[in-house]
Amino acid sequence: MQLNLIQNTLFLACLGLLGGLALGCRPADRAAVSQESKVTDWRTLLTDDSGELVQEVWEIHTVRGAKVGHRHTRVFDCQSDSQNGQRIEAMDVLETKRFGEVVEQQLKTVSWEANEGQLLGFAYELRSGETVIAAGGLVEEMLWSPQNGGPFAIERSLRMQPMEPGESRVVEGFVPVLNRIVQWRLFAKEIESVKIDGQALDLLKIIVTDAMPSEWSLPTLLWADGEGQVLRTHEGLLDRITVRSTKQGAMGLNDLARLDLGLDVGVPLANPSFNPHECHQAIYRIRLQGINPVDVFASGPSQQVAPSSNPADGTLLTVQQITPESMLRSSEEILLPTAEDTRPNALIQSDDRQVRAIADAVADSIEDPFQASVALEQYLFRQLAKKNFSHVFASAAEVAKSREGDCSEHAVLLAATCRARGIPARVIIGLVYSVPEGGFLYHMWNEVWIEDRWIPLDATLGRGGIGAAHLKIRESNLAEESAYELVAPVLFLTDRLEIEIVDCQPPAQ
Known part of the structure; x- marks a missing residue:
């Protein structure tokens, strides 16, 4: 052992x-x-x-x-x-x-x-x-x-x-x-x-x-x-x-046919009658064995967790799209950016030469911070087309050089390029709905600070924002917190979490 x-x-x-x-x-x-x-x-x-x-x-x-x-x-x-x-x-x-x-x-x-x-x-x-x-x-x-x-x-x-x-x-x-x-x-x-x-x-x-x-x-x-x-x-x-x-x-052969750690740790959606990516608000019923969902899922402007007196009834999780124009509830406490949300660190090297070159080439002429962030999100979506799942958590500087990676690589490079343009940015750990699998998988995306709010972006999807398909667990600027400390809850949710969609509201036409 x-x-x-x-x-x-x-x-x-x-x-x-x-x-x-x-x-x-x-x-x-x-x-x-x-x-x-x-x-x-x-x-x-x-x-x-x-x-x-x-x-x-x-x-x-x-x-x-x-x-x-x-x-x-x-x-x-x-x-x-x-x-x-x-x-x-x-x-x-x-x-x-x-x-x-x-x-x-x-x-x-x-x-x-x-x-x-x-x-x-x-x-x-x-x-x-x-x-x-x-x-x-x-x-x-x-x-x-x-x-x-x-x-x-x-x-x-x-x-x-x-x-x-x-x-x-x-x-x-x-x-x-x-x-x-x-x-x-x-x-x-x-x-x-x-x-x-x-x-x-x-x-x-x-x-x-x-x-x-x-x-x-x-x-x-x-x-x-x-x-x-x-x-x-x-x-x-x-x-x-x-x-x-x-x-x-x-030293015998390993059994590669029976296990896929990317797919097999997912959480099936009990009734996938809606595609939450296309909704501006969704309500989920969460059941979690042995842990109160209130202690797991984050609460804030984009996501609210309603505690239940009876665990058998599940906990309601409301997820809503946040844009620069969204109305925010006055009762919601919003944590302001810290200095670490703007500084370079070991994983988000916003001062790296190649990182800054990407930020300048894509967003140097864009004055509006949100539009600059979206331009970077969509650029990385196009340029990091090869999803290399054989790598460990690479840093932004490594990704800027290799131009490949999965969701974590997209997230650290988007955070770094946004910070290089003076836009506070952090990474988010949680679950995202996968249409092909009909369930939720581990995912990492971003939030950028625009005027008075944190707005989610996802360079893996490149949609200029996200809908109601991302379930947020934690956020981090990756300055000191270990990545395992950030993502540990994901493994603990495996085989213990049930998700049911109660309501899904499409955007107003």
Whole structure:
């Protein structure tokens, strides 16, 4: 087993949602890792294979019963001046389909640990197509609590001290990609007979939860042997299972025919008698298992959530088109743009040369901010015609160069080009109705600030605005918030959300 949050890195990346899932996480309260002073050292962790190989494990990844990849874990005993302790490295490889296109991802995670289990350094590298993201660091002396482990803190804890039925413990570990200390609570249940690679084994069932759970938390189930080795892991999201196997089994062909992560995480529309894209207002009835829809869907001028006293009746969600001429309700609180809605950042590089060249070429002569935004929206709709679903979340500068991508790439580049023209812009995460699928799929679009309101635009559609087919969950300027923190709710809605359309009003002729 490897930390479930790191597993989510790959699965969300396959959905096109790269970033950092922070469910139940708390930020490190002290400077724990140096990522600048010894850059060459942490990069060496990714390529070093020195030391004595003391353990090698192969595992299979499945989603909803379909084999989608494998994990190869190696543990090295390193007793040298440069690297004293153990080096644990895991390579996760996923191969899935997303909207019919094969997506291949690799995540290599390396943890350098003292013999007693303290984290000394880490590194990770995520590869998706031509995109490579790598980071790492070394622990600074006296700045790291000994109780904080690394990426394999749970595995290390169980190996050093196997649990007994009825026992509970708290484990803390540093999670790469999130760059946070995460705290888990482990509770050992009963011994169960579990089939591992065709053989029935008596294993201890362990429930892992966030120590500070939220409404978004789902437990992870582990099954460990008497030596504390985790042989099977089950994640509730998408029914994900990682199970011990042989090298031959792990390296076997993946089942690409049974699963499409782009389409299979959609939410069917119960009665698709209307096309909400053609409506200026629509009313939906939402039913969501285990979570109040009021806590999930955003409320504001473009969308209102009406709480229900009886969950069985569902929650009414009213979505309406917003234009510069729309009448706004005086009672609706509108959040004004912040400085971060206009500044460049790591994903929205509005100061990039190619980004600015696009903004100037398309909108330099257009004085009206809304018309300039629409011109950029429609230009990107035409120019980013190739929807490449094999990439992870690319930045605006990368998209300006490649001129390809899916909804997230359209959104970051539209935000960047609008900001380059001095127009505040942010990205929106939610669901959009897909006519071919007859249901709602994950989507990212934009809002731009025009005079006194945020107006939605969608460069993936290029319609000069949107109708009532976009269900907004969250917004972000992507300045600091991790993309996983932004998109995590989308996976939690899978298999738990029901949507029914109650009314759909076409625009007045």
